[in-house]
Amino acid sequence: MKTHTKTSLQKLVLEALDIQYRKATQQLQAQLDAMVAGMMRCQTDKTLQALLVSKMARLVQQESTSYQQVGYLQNLQQWILEQCEGSCTGDMTGSLYRQLIRTNFNASSFIAYCKARIEEELAGIAGVESKYIALCKHERDFGHLIYKKKSLKFEPGLADVKTVMLRYVRTELAYLKKIHESIVVKMPPVAAPLQADKIAFSFSVDALAYFFKLLVNAGVVVAEPKSQLFRFVAKVFTTPGTADGGIAEHSFTNKYNQTVQATAKIVRAALVRMLRLVDKEFDLA
Template sequence: MKTHTTTTLQKLVLEHMSPGGPGMNNAEIADWMERIPKITDDMLKIMSSAVFSLFPNKLTHRHLNQILKECTLLLDALHGYGEDMGNMQKLALMVRDCLLEIIELLWLRYSKYLDADVKMPKLLFCDAARQIERNAALMVTAMTRYHADKRLQAVVLCKMTGLLKDGSGSWHKIEYLEKLHRCIMELCTGSNCNITSKLRQLLLRANFNTSGFIAYCKAGIDTELAENYEVKDQFHCMYVYQREFSCPSYMHKFTRFAPREPKVKEVLLAYVNSELTMMEKKNRPAAVKKVIEQPVAVERYKLPMSISVDAMVYFFRLLLTAGVTTATKNELLLFLSKSFRTVEAGDQDISLKSLNNKCRQVVKNTAITVKSILLNMLKQVDGEFG
């Protein structure tokens, strides 16, 4: 809202006080210093009038945001002039305090009319950013002491560092990061436990819709899905995620970190739903065939093996890596679990988790055992066809 008050301040700061301007003598400076308190009072009355008049809310919103933007512009101009302004130094401090008082009262009294996505004055942003970066160092120490996942720490930390390098940012961004820091520090209290799960839940509730956090959550979904070998377990896993991302959050009310980007739960729910759609399409033909044929249930025969589970897994892993079987790793492990009987497992299905661990970590003794089996097989081939 253009008023004689804001116009007067603009003329003072952008013309008379500009390093490239004509400058002012001591009498002119003294005259302006006497006028500053009156200018401040006039501006506060204008703000109050805009709110308590008969203006519609939309117009009040526009007027007060215009005042906020103009005060920010003038503060940034003063900030850019440098600290040494010669004989105008005292006047510059008075003008700065005047603008800061106006901005402070705007947020204190009329925040519901203000747009938090506009940029902060550089002076205030740098002070806030400096404090956030100091707090971030303490927060990392606390999160590490409570065993938070290093990858998740990095996802949070990358948004709390480098603020000073950016040089500017919105009121919303600073307020969000300050609140997030307080909430994370609340997790790092009490008994020394792993807070990774709690930190992930906090970031979901806080709508931390950054690309890094969304990628972290998707990777977690993919990892858990890969650890489930049965189709029914895979569907159950995805349904649990679907329910989690469908439920609204009631604790730690936050607006989105990136206000113009979709909510984090919306993005993750769409990802889960798309995965479920592909899984349903992949498994539908087998389900239809099963209904039509209605086969008689028979007891699965387990082939007895004279070698250990470790040697059996490594032997079949070699078949997989050599391309003898074209099954996926999960399909192969599921087949081994249900189709073979070993001395250790007996008639029970071999644990899929155990099979997966043995497949990933092969010891030298196991490799020597399998090598001797393969050499014995080669001798048999040579004996029959050599």
Template sequence: MRTPTTTTLRDLIVNEMNVEKHTMTPEEIGLHCQTLPVIQEEMFKILDFFRRSIFNREMVRRQIHQIQTECAGLINALDRYTNLPELMQPLKTAVMKCLDEISQKLDTDFETYLNLDIRMPLIYLRGIQAEIQSDIAMVSAGFKKHGADPKLQAIILESITDVAKAIQVENYRVRYVKSLQYSLISLCNRASNHEINNDLCELLLTLNYNPDAFVKYYRSRITRELSEIYELKEQFNYLYLEEKMLDSHPMRKYKLAFDRSRKKAREILILFVRAELSYLQKRESILHPDPVTMPVVVNPVAYSPRPGSSYKIRFSLSVDALAYLIRLMIQAKVIESGVRTELLSFIAGCVQTPGIGSNGISPTSLGVKYKQVVQSTANQIRAALKRMLHILDTEFPLER
């Protein structure tokens, strides 16, 4: 469909305002300045027609993509006119304002129809890059404050800096990096030093931060932690738990990604974990030719505090709260975790929570909840700790 962006505005910017093709007179400039509001109003009517039309979504999407692409091209063409005569500067300002208004209406009324794969106009990109550059210092300071892994820091900051310095960047990636910076700053404001690397990795997986460097980092992390576990059974447990965590990881938006041309980070990592599991199973079959059924989790009975005893500690809060309480005690160095899977399996075998059946707590479930804490769980633990502090203050009041 032909619109003012394909006809009048295009001819004005590409031909009449090009000093190498045409020299505009004051009368021509004045006439164009007067007609620009009419062109803008006509474009708004066309967009309102699409917004209320009975056409199917795909037809509307194609029209919006066309207008969006044309606007971006015309904005870039106009921005390249850096040596226009002084007489033409008011016209350039008026044309840019007209294109800005059309672009803003597209963003406001047709957000779900926009083509985020096209490159952002350079004049817009420069402004957002300045914001990204100023926020890099805040992100870096937060990482250093909490002692984040230098390798992980470098991966994140390098990818953000690349976008901040690029000449051409797709719309989706600019939006993604802005959102990523906001999430990283928020995390650094609330995270603890002890768990910062785990929290960072969980956040990046949730945001589908999928550059190759991060995927390789996470793979090496799994490989390193796996090498620190000597028992084959424990290695199986570790990988099963990692697979479950990755497979159940929440995604905020389906198309959210640092690089939309690549698979989701968690999908790549799940394939890696399953390949490691397959390798362990083959190694087990070689070491033990007789069929052996490998358990998904460590048998809690093996870690029972008293062999033959069925006694369990009755815990009045949920499994989520139990997992978070263990995590807090590890972070506060009240207990030493050692191999975390062994600790969680031991606790799962000797603690009873409300609503749990005769099979008891699943160590795998406890491990997942240990990594994924929500606000309601934190509120439960906070209330319990306040009650304990009140009892402590009553029995042993502070001397004044």
């Protein structure tokens, strides 16, 4: 009698779960068109759109999908619909991308999307050193990643987003480090010239640093690695107020990385004077 009662109870529970599952998938399907329209209106990246829509559509058609996955996509769909309410002020791709990472959407298609996004970013960056710095930022972001409370990963059998992406970023960092080491030419140390033999720059060290930063960013000077350029400039140039020891390399490096508007205006004025000289000499005005 007890066995019969237990079996009947289990059957009722399974039937209730089945009804709940079917109801959830029906709701997911019913709001799919509204979600797509909202993402299009909010200018969401089309690749990311297709990835999510495909995942939801396939999940609705499968019978073996877990209720955990259905629940995950329901919560995601609701979040997207809430973001798309009213008029969008701009591209929603960034916020959606971060939401998927913070809620541990570890589907293999999304992991591939994350990697492609980083690769596209690196392709637009010139120089191994700059690429390395960009990857270090990603390593820091993924390393400090804290998932939202009560967030269960989408694919229970796969590694979480943080683990996979940290492994990927660190592999890329190791690869770039090897490239960097292979192209750095080991040069003998250059003796610092005497103060009288140095090239005098009429503006401050800040202006000198920003001037060279413009040359590098404009592609006029190719500095790889930049540390070699910093060392050269600090040894060869002198500026008003520079002590007998010359420009300190670490000071020049700091000023190169941190420019204030006042310095930019000084350099701009000098560049404008140069342009006027070119126009006058070759009658280009």
